[in-house]
Amino acid sequence: MPRDPESAPFRVGLRDIARAANVCLMTASLAMRQSPKISAATGARVRAIADRLGYRPDPEISRLMGRLRLSRQRRGTEMIALIDFRREAPVRLHPYDSSILEGITARADALGFGITVFRFLDYECSLKKLLRVVRHRGISAAILLPSNQAQVVFDPEESWEGLSVVSATTAVLTPRFHQVVPNQLYNMMTMIERMHERGCRRIGAVLNETLDRRTKHHYSLALTWHGHRDRILLLPGATTVSDHVPRVSAWLRTAKPDAVATEDADAVAALVRAARLERRIQVVSLNSRDDEKMPYQDQHPRLIGETAMSLVSGMLHNHETGIPARALVTTIDGDFNYPPAARALRPPSTERP
Numbered sequence: 001m002p003r004d005p006e007s008a009p010f011r012v013g014l015r016d017i018a019r020a021a022n023v024c025l026m027t028a029s030l031a032m033r034q035s036p037k038i039s040a041a042t043g044a045r046v047r048a049i050a051d052r053l054g055y056r057p058d059p060e061i062s063r064l065m066g067r068l069r070l071s072r073q074r075r076g077t078e079m080i081a082l083i084d085f086r087r088e089a090p091v092r093l094h095p096y097d098s099s100i101l102e103g104i105t106a107r108a109d110a111l112g113f114g115i116t117v118f119r120f121l122d123y124e125c126s127l128k129k130l131l132r133v134v135r136h137r138g139i140s141a142a143i144l145l146p147s148n149q150a151q152v153v154f155d156p157e158e159s160w161e162g163l164s165v166v167s168a169t170t171a172v173l174t175p176r177f178h179q180v181v182p183n184q185l186y187n188m189m190t191m192i193e194r195m196h197e198r199g200c201r202r203i204g205a206v207l208n209e210t211l212d213r214r215t216k217h218h219y220s221l222a223l224t225w226h227g228h229r230d231r232i233l234l235l236p237g238a239t240t241v242s243d244h245v246p247r248v249s250a251w252l253r254t255a256k257p258d259a260v261a262t263e264d265a266d267a268v269a270a271l272v273r274a275a276r277l278e279r280r281i282q283v284v285s286l287n288s289r290d291d292e293k294m295p296y297q298d299q300h301p302r303l304i305g306e307t308a309m310s311l312v313s314g315m316l317h318n319h320e321t322g323i324p325a326r327a328l329v330t331t332i333d334g335d336f337n338y339p340p341a342a343r344a345l346r347p348p349s350t351e352r353p
Helices: 014-021 025-032 040-053 059-070 095-112 126-134 184-197 209-214 220-223 241-255 265-274 301-317
Strands: 077-083 115-117 143-144 164-167 172-174 178-181 202-209 231-235 259-262 283-284 296-298 329-332 333-338
Touching: 014 025, 014 040, 025 040, 025 059, 040 172, 059 241, 077 095, 077 126, 095 172, 115 209, 143 209, 143 301, 164 241, 164 301, 172 265, 178 184, 178 301, 184 220, 184 259, 184 296, 184 333, 202 220, 209 220, 220 231, 241 265, 259 265, 265 283, 283 296, 301 329
Parallel strands: 077 115, 077 143, 143 164, 164 178, 178 329, 202 231, 202 259, 259 283
Antiparallel strands: 296 333
C-alpha cells in the first residue's frame, strides 16, 4: 500500500514528490534541479508540491555534488564519467557511497582529472542513450558506482569501445569490467575471529538476499566455515529489518546469538533493546560508524574510490578500452574496530559454537 507523505513521519523523497505530482520519477528529479529539459510550468508545479510536502535535499549529497560541479567546470581538463545505475534517486546518500565519491574526487584532483556524474534514471534507464551522451562530450573513461541492485546486466551487443572502464561495485555482472571492491570474505573472517577472541561463541547475521548475492555469498561462507551456518537469517530481496520486525524479533529469541553482524545495525540494535537482550547480544555493523558505541567493519570505501580512480588513470595512459578479455579484481582489506565504549555491552560466553 503506498505511503501517504502527508500523514506518516518520514523523510520525503523524490518518489513521494513524483507520486503527488502525478509525474514520473525522472521528471521530478529534473524539476528539482530546474532542468531545461522539462517545461517551466511543470517544473514550478512540481517544486511547489515538493515544498508543500516538506521536501528538503540531503546536505551531504548537495555538498558532494557541489564538488563534482566545480570539478566539471575546470576547462581543459580530461573528464572521467561516474555512472550511477540506480533506478531511483536516494533520499539520503549512504555513507559508504559518499566515501567512495570522496576518494574518487580527491584522487582525481591529485591526478589532474575532472569528474562528472551520469545518472541512469536521467536517461530513461537506457544505457545506449547514456553512453551516447558520454561519447558526445568527448569522455573516454568511466567508473561504475555502487548500486543497490542485486545484479546489473547490460545488453552484450552494446559497445564500450573507446572507454576505459572500472567498476567500484560487484553488482555489474555483464559485461565484466575490472573491479575495485571490498574483500568481504577476509573482512567477515576477521570479524568472526575477533569476536571469538572476545568470548562470543554463537555468532549470527541478519542479511537480505540482495546483499548476500551481491557479495558473492562471502558473508555466509565465512559464517558457515566457522560453524555458524544455522544462525544466518536471510531476508527476501532488498528488504530491510524494518520490513520484518516480528520475524527478526522471533529469530533473536530462538537462534539465541551472542553477536549479530548486519548492515542494518541500528534497526537490529533497536529490536535487541526492545527485547531487553542488550546484555546478551552484541550487534556488529558491517559498515563504518561514527558513534563509537558499536563494533563495526571499516571497509575503507574512500580507499576503494581512490584506487578505482588510479586504475582508470593507468588504463587511459595505456589506451586500454572496451570490455577486457579477462577482468581483474582488486580487493581492499578492511579493519575490524571494537570501540572501548562497546566492551561492556555483554559478558563473555563460555558456550562453544
